[in-house]
Amino acid sequence: MATIVYQTNKKTGVTYAYESTAYWDKEKQQSRAKRTCIGRLDPVTKQIVPNRPRKKPVVAGGRAKRGPVPITTAARSFYGATYFFDWIGSVTGVVDDLRACFPDTWRQILSIAYYLILEDRNSLSRFPRWAATHWHPHGSPISSQRSSELFASITEAERQRFFELQGQRRVEKEYLAYDSTSVSSYSKCLKQVRYGNNKDHEPLAQINLALLFGQQSRLPFYYRKLAGNIPDVKTLTKLLADMNTLGYRKIKVVLDRGFYSSANINELYRQHLKFLIGARLSLKLVQANLDPVRETMRSWTHYSQTYQLYAYSVASHNK
Incomplete structure (x- = not known):
């Protein structure tokens, strides 16, 4: 028969309530009691405040199992390089422009681009193997056939639209x-x-x-x-x-x-349009303007340390 037993913790002063159940110990041939803490005694109302119920782990089949839940799968993924590419795509606007031009496939396009940069010596047929160990925007393997279909689905208008959006961000600078x-x-x-x-x-x-x-x-x-x-x-x-x-x-x-x-x-x-274009030294126009200043321009005042070359401006009126 179960009874309720009260016991006070001398350090904290909290009184706990235990459910005590008597049973016969066959080995020691004596009566013993098994106690289970069911709550604490409220010092004001003198009522028992029950403990919060513990959640029991559930395994397959709906049966409760005591102890920690075992790990069923283990995986390892590399994040560093692809996180870096995510940051580059964000600051350059590439991700936003891809999302605008390819709303359904922009994640696949980014994932393939990451792979082609990191695995430039491997073919796209090895993408699933790479995807198994690397995080990427699409998050799932892309087969070789699917990548071919993806490339074929990109239209000329979509490509032009993407470059137009990219150009608007920085072309004048x-x-x-x-x-x-x-x-x-x-x-x-x-x-x-x-x-x-x-x-x-x-x-x-x-x-x-x-x-x-x-x-x-x-x-x-x-x-x-x-x-x-x-x-x-x-x-x-x-x-x-x-x-x-x-x-x-x-x-x-x-x-x-x-x-x-x-x-x-x-x-x-x-x-x-403003332009800078190279020309062959054999051209008469070049020779006519270069020969008079050839010796003059070979001085340190006309040497660019940045570009490591001699530069000299000539105003030409030849036709």
């Missing part, structure tokens, strides 16, 4: 460097793979990739795939037309001598 490169290919199916001036000096057909990026931010503002047989000097007209479409105004363009031609110079002037 930048010098825009424009250049092109060649990507060699064995493909017999791609229409733009043609033989041309291979910049890697490989005896292969190629696709040309034109890129416009900011000198300060080092971020791209525009890119365009071109047929491999189109020389650099022929691509500038298309670039200027695309920049008008993107709404880029008051830009400053830097080009190497591969883009130098009278037609390109006239087009840059016609559109009232």
Whole structure:
């Protein structure tokens, strides 16, 4: 039969109530009692204040199990590099612009971009293995087939919209460097793979990739795939037309001598653009202005420590 027993803690002065149940101890052959604390005695009302009920762990099947819940799975993920990329995307506005242009797939695009940067020597077929140990915005594996479908789903209008939003953030504060490169290919199916001036000096057909990026931010503002047989000097007209479409105004363009031609110079002037362009020393216009000052400019007063070159301004009126 259970009875209630009261016991006072001498240190705290709190009186606890115990439920005492008598039972017969067969080993010691004597009567003993089992006590369970059910609460404390309120000193004012003299009523028992019950203890708060303890939550019992529940396991599969609905049965309560005493003790800690065992760990069923263990995983390890790397966060450092991808958190750093998150910060870069936030301060440059890339994340916001991707979300605006690709509301349904921007997380997948970011995750693939992170992978291609961190695992630049591996193909996209290894993305699921990388995703198993790295945190990334999408949070789930992306199969090789799914990544191909994702790339195919991106339209030209969406790409242009993204570059337009990026340009609005910083284009007027930048010098825009424009250049092109060649990507060699064995493909017999791609229409733009043609033989041309291979910049890697490989005896292969190629696709040309034109890129416009900011000198300060080092971020791209525009890119365009071109047929491999189109020389650099022929691509500038298309670039200027695309920049008008993107709404880029008051830009400053830097080009190497591969883009130098009278037609390109006239087009840059016609559109009232500020530009800096390299030229071949063999041109008569260059020789006529360089020869008179060649010795004068080779002095420390005309040397730039920053760019490690001699510079001299000449006002030319030659036509």
